[in-house]
Each structure stands twice: as C-alpha cells, then as structure tokens.
Amino acid sequence: MRIFNKLSTPIFVLIILLGYAPTQAQNNQNATWTLQDAINYALKHNISIQQNELNQRLAFLTLRQSQYAQLPSLNASPSFGVSKGRSIDPTSNQFVTGSYNFLSASTSSNVLVFGWFQQRNIIGKNKYNWEAAQVDLNQLKNDVSLNIATGFLRMLMAREQIKVNEKQVALSAAQLQQTQKFAAVGRMPELNVAQLEAQLASDSSALISALSDYNASILDIKALLNLDFSQKFEAVIPDLPMEDRISLQTLSPEYIYQEAVKNVPSIRSVALKLKAAQKNWNAARGGLLPQLSLSGQLGSNWTSTYKQYDGYTLNGTSTTGTFVNIGATQYDVMQPNVIPRYSSPNMFTQLENNFRQTISATLNIPIFNSWQSQYQVHQAKLNILTQKLTQFQTELKLKQDVYKAHNDAINAVQKYYAAKRSQEAAQRAFDFAAKRYELGLTNTVEYLSTQNNLYKAEGSFLNSKYDLIFKLKVIDYYLGKQLTL
Numbered sequence: 001m002r003i004f005n006k007l008s009t010p011i012f013v014l015i016i017l018l019g020y021a022p023t024q025a026q027n028n029q030n031a032t033w034t035l036q037d038a039i040n041y042a043l044k045h046n047i048s049i050q051q052n053e054l055n056q057r058l059a060f061l062t063l064r065q066s067q068y069a070q071l072p073s074l075n076a077s078p079s080f081g082v083s084k085g086r087s088i089d090p091t092s093n094q095f096v097t098g099s100y101n102f103l104s105a106s107t108s109s110n111v112l113v114f115g116w117f118q119q120r121n122i123i124g125k126n127k128y129n130w131e132a133a134q135v136d137l138n139q140l141k142n143d144v145s146l147n148i149a150t151g152f153l154r155m156l157m158a159r160e161q162i163k164v165n166e167k168q169v170a171l172s173a174a175q176l177q178q179t180q181k182f183a184a185v186g187r188m189p190e191l192n193v194a195q196l197e198a199q200l201a202s203d204s205s206a207l208i209s210a211l212s213d214y215n216a217s218i219l220d221i222k223a224l225l226n227l228d229f230s231q232k233f234e235a236v237i238p239d240l241p242m243e244d245r246i247s248l249q250t251l252s253p254e255y256i257y258q259e260a261v262k263n264v265p266s267i268r269s270v271a272l273k274l275k276a277a278q279k280n281w282n283a284a285r286g287g288l289l290p291q292l293s294l295s296g297q298l299g300s301n302w303t304s305t306y307k308q309y310d311g312y313t314l315n316g317t318s319t320t321g322t323f324v325n326i327g328a329t330q331y332d333v334m335q336p337n338v339i340p341r342y343s344s345p346n347m348f349t350q351l352e353n354n355f356r357q358t359i360s361a362t363l364n365i366p367i368f369n370s371w372q373s374q375y376q377v378h379q380a381k382l383n384i385l386t387q388k389l390t391q392f393q394t395e396l397k398l399k400q401d402v403y404k405a406h407n408d409a410i411n412a413v414q415k416y417y418a419a420k421r422s423q424e425a426a427q428r429a430f431d432f433a434a435k436r437y438e439l440g441l442t443n444t445v446e447y448l449s450t451q452n453n454l455y456k457a458e459g460s461f462l463n464s465k466y467d468l469i470f471k472l473k474v475i476d477y478y479l480g481k482q483l484t485l
Contacts, residue, residue, distance in 0.1 A: 029375030034236045035152045035417065036484060038225060039145045045226045048142050052137045059378045063126040072111035079104050091303045091354060098305070102318040103347070112363075113294050121279045122338050132269045136233055139265035142225070142477065149473050149483045151221040155235055155465040165207040168455050175437075179444075199448050201397035208417035253406040257399050262397060263480030270391040277387045281380035287373045288363045296360040302350040307342040309392030315339055341383040402478055409471040413463070419457070419464040426450075426457035 033041075043049060084099045091102075112119065176196040218233055227233065237326040261267050314339040322333045346351070366373060433450035435443040473483055 001405055005016070011391050019248075024178070031236045032236050036150060038221065039148050039483065041227070041482060042144050042148050042225045043141055046224070047226055049140055049144060050156060052133075056130070056137050058131040059126070059130040063123070063130045066119070066123045066126045069122075070112075074107070076107045077105070089303050089305060090131065091306045091350065098458050098459055100303055100305040103301045104301040105351075106297060108233065108295065108297040110293060110295040113292045114264055114287045115291040116286040116464070118283050118291075119282035121286065125276045125279035125283060128272045128279065129284070132272035132276065135265040135269040135272060142265065143195050145483050146477050149225055150216065150220070150470060151224050152235065153466050153470050153473075155214070155217040155221055156237060157462060158217045159235070159237065160462055161459065162207070162210045162214055164455065165203065165210045169200065169203045169207050172196065172203045178438075187440065191437055192334045193293055195444045195448065199451075206341040212321070251475070253403045256406055256475060257402040259480065260398055260402050260478040261395070264478065266394055267398060270387065270394045274384070274387040277380065277384045281384055284373070284380040287376060288366060293362050293364070294458065295360050295362065297355070298356045300351040300417075302354070304344075306345065308342040310343050312340045312341060343443045367392050405474045405478065408469070409475055412468040412471040416461075416464045416468045419461040423454075423457040423461040425456040430454040442460070446479050 080101070080103050082099065082101055083096075083165055086095060086097045088094065089096045089102075090104060155447070176193070176199075179188055179196050181194050184192050219229065221227075222229055222231070222233060317334045317336050318334045320335050323330045324333060325331075430450050431449050432455070433442060437444070437447040476483060
C-alpha cells in the first residue's frame with residue numbers, strides 16, 4: 001500500500017501524458033497535412049510572397065508605362081469663366097470695361113520623333129527588371145518551400161521522439177511493476193524500487209519535454225504558413241525508407257553546382273539585373289544628345305461681348321461746318337449719316353470663326369544642365385560594375401553553399417549509418433541486460449544504465465535520420481527537384 005501511494009501521483013501524470021497524443025490526433029483528424037499541402041498553402045498565404053507579388057506587379061506596370069510613353073501625348077484644355085472690370089477681350093484683343101463670359105478650348109499633342117533610342121533602352125531596362133522580379137518571386141517561393149520542409153521535418157522528428165519517450169515511460173512503468181512484485185516476495189530490495197521510481201519520473205519529464213517540443217514545432221510551422229494559431233494541424237507521417245534515398249556517391253559537387261546554376265532563380269536574377277543596368281547606361285548616354293520632337297495644337301474661343309460688323313444704314317446727310325467755293329458761290333460740305341449695324345454671333349459661330357491650328361518641330365540641344373546628364377551616365381556605369389560584382393558574388397556563394405551542402409550530406413550519411421549501428425548494438429545490449437535483470441544476475445543501476453544507453457542511441461539515430469533527410473532535401477533543392485517526402 002505504501003508503494004502504491006508513492007507511485008499514485010507519477011502514474012496519474014503518466015496516464016494523462018499517454019492519453020494526450022491520441023486525443024490530440026483524434027481532435028485533428030479533419031486537419032491532416034502532407035508536406036505538399038503545407039507548401040501549396042504557404043505559396044498562397046505567405047506574407048513575404050504576397051509582398052513580392054506586389055513588387056512584381058509594380059515592375060510590370062513600370063514596363064507598360066514606358067512602352068506607352070512611345071505614343072504621342074494628347075491633352076485637351078477647355079475653360080469657362082467670367083471677367084469683370086477692365087480687361088482684354090480674348091476674341092477681339094481689345095480692352096473691354098464691364099462684365100462678360102468667355103470660353104476657350106484647345107487640344108495639343110506632342111511626340112518624340114528621334115531621341116537616340118533613349119526610350120527604347122528605358123523599355124529594355126524595365127523589361128529586364130520585370131523579368132528579374134518574376135525570378136526573385138520564384139526564388140522566394142523556393143526558399144519558403146525549403147523552410148516549410150525544414151519545419152515539417154522538425155515536427156515529424158518531434159512526433160517520433162514522443163513515441164520513443166512513450167516507449168521508454170511504458171517500459172520503465174512495466175519494469176517498476178515487476179520489481180514491486182519481486183520486492184514484495186523478497187527477491188529484490190526496496191532500493192531497486194526507489195531507483196526505478198526515479199527512472200520513471202525522469203522518463204516522464206523527458207516525455208513532457210518531447211510534447212513541449214512538438215507543440216513548439218506546430219506553432220513554428222503555423223507561423224511559416226501564416227495559419228491561424230487556433231486552427232488544428234495534424235501532419236501525415238509518410239513512409240521514409242532511407243536506403244532508397246541515399247545516392248550521393250554518384251553525384252559530384254561540381255555536377256550539383258552546374259545543375260544549380262540552371263535551376264536556382266537567384267543566378268538568373270542577377271544576370272537580368274546586369275542587362276537592365278546596361279540598358280540604363282545606354283539610355284543615360286542618349287540624354288547627352290539632341291532630341292527632335294513634333295507638336296501640334298488646335299484651339300478656339302468665345303466671349304459674350306463680341307460684336308460682328310454687318311454693314312451700315314444711310315440716314316440722310318448733315319453739314320460738316322466747312323465750305324468750298326465754286327466760282328463765286330460758297331457751298332456747304334455735306335456728309336452722310338452712317339449708322340453701323342452689329343450682331344452677336346452665337347457660340348458655335350464664334351468657335352468656328354476663331355478656330356486655329358498650329359504645328360511645330362522642336363530640336364532640343366543639351367548644352368549645360370549643371371552636369372546632371374553626365375552624372376546620370378557615370379552613375380549608370382558604376383551600377384553596371386556593381387551588378388557585375390553582385391553576379392560574381394552570387395555565383396561564388398552558390399558554389400560555396402553547394403559544396404558545403406554536398407559535404408554535409410556525405411557526413412550525414414556516415415552519421416546515419418553509425419547511429420544505426422549504435423542503436424542496433426544498444427538494443428542487443430539492453431535485451432541481454434533485461435534478461436539478466438529478470439534472473440537477478442545484474443543490479444538495477446547497471447540495468448538502468450543499459451536502458452538509458454538504448455534511448456540515447458535511439459534519440460541519436462532519430463536525429464541523424466531526419467538530419468540526413470533534410471540534407472538530402474537541400475541537394476534536391478539545388479538539383480531543381482520538387483520537395484516531397
């Protein structure tokens with residue numbers, strides 16, 4: 001009874017822990033995820049990818065705007081107003097005192113006839129920048145996919161670690177129960193029972209840590225997926241036969257690098273950005289040379305005060321106050337009384353009468369503009385040199401990463417086989433120790449030492465297995481293969 005009281009609390013905790021994982025799996029049975037499901041979801045919902053898609057759309061709009069810039073510009077400028085006081089009538093160009101309404105309308109157009117292909121080079125630059133933005137988006141998707149695969153493997157490893165710890169707790173609990181029976185009949189001392197109680201408590205603590213690591217891995221992958229933290233997530237554990245995956249011996253690092261140059265988007269991105277810089281330099285040089293443009297304008301106007309002369313009417317004659325002598329007779333000089341007639345043309349008539357057309361050609365010769373054009377040329381040249389260095393650095397880093405990944409994968413293969421042999425040897429040693437312990441041929445300390453060595457070997461084997469899988473996924477990434485399990 002005393003022994004049961006000592007074990008009641010840890011056994012109760014153990015029952016809860018052992019029941020936790022099945023319960024969670026049952027609650028998440030409708031939210032199962034494969035690695036491909038997780039990658040597909042992340043490609044649609046990852047915030048960084050969404051931001052990069054906006055940058056790609058902006059680059060496309062910039063390209064489209066530069067293409068439209070080749071077309072002639074066309075602008076219309078209608079205006080209506082009221083003038084009061086003394087001003088110049090825009091129709092008659094005479095001073096008018098008073099109030100009148102006016103309307104003017106004009107349309108202008110301008111087109112660059114020849115500018116040393118400056119606009120075409122700007123279009124080329126924007127085209128390469130747009131293509132580079134597309135490639136950068138693909139690179140980001142690849143990086144996110146690799147990060148998802150890393151998080152997914154970590155989660156799978158955490159789940160398998162839980163199984164290892166559950167097995168260890170169950171074995172310790174069973175061994176404790178058997179030892180209690182032996183102690184009750186006097187075959188083993190109470191010290192063995194106390195040592196196994198301590199071992200069971202330690203194993204239970206390790207199980208709690210494994211469950212905590214698993215929950216942390218779930219939160220991490222939800223963050224990568226931009227998934228609501230309250231949403232359930234249960235990973236599908238795939239079949240992971242290792243022997244079929246290890247084929248690095250036939251792949252040289254140089255071969256992997258040559259394949260990576262063709263498959264990794266960042267290499268193509270820096271090449272496109274270099275071409276864009278060269279186009280920008282050509283466009284800047286075009287700004288140093290004359291440009292010929294053609295422009296035209298149509299316009300007309302109307303005012304409410306405009307009067308049109310329509311002729312005159314004779315209204316008799318009148319004396320002028322002067323005389324002429326004809327012979328001996330003096331005659332008055334008469335003048336006709338003329339009354340002019342005016343009319344107010346309607347708006348459409350005025351607009352038709354005042355219609356004007358203008359066409360002109362302009363040659364713009366840059367002479368001095370505070371060295372701005374020269375500065376742009378030099379700046380574009382330096383940008384080319386910068387992009388060349390960036391291209392060299394990107395290729396060099398890719399080669400370094402490929403060779404390192406290949407070396408890491410080779411070492412991971414060796415560690416995997418070593419851990420596998422260690423785990424098999426530890427299992428055999430534990431099987432012998434368990435039989436000897438049951439026969440009373442070994443003490444509890446030696447038995448527990450052999451048991452702990454087994455679980456350390458199992459944990460090491462588990463770590464080496466998933467580390468090897470990840471290293472192989474990195475090689476697949478460089479080879480352009482789809483990331484699957």
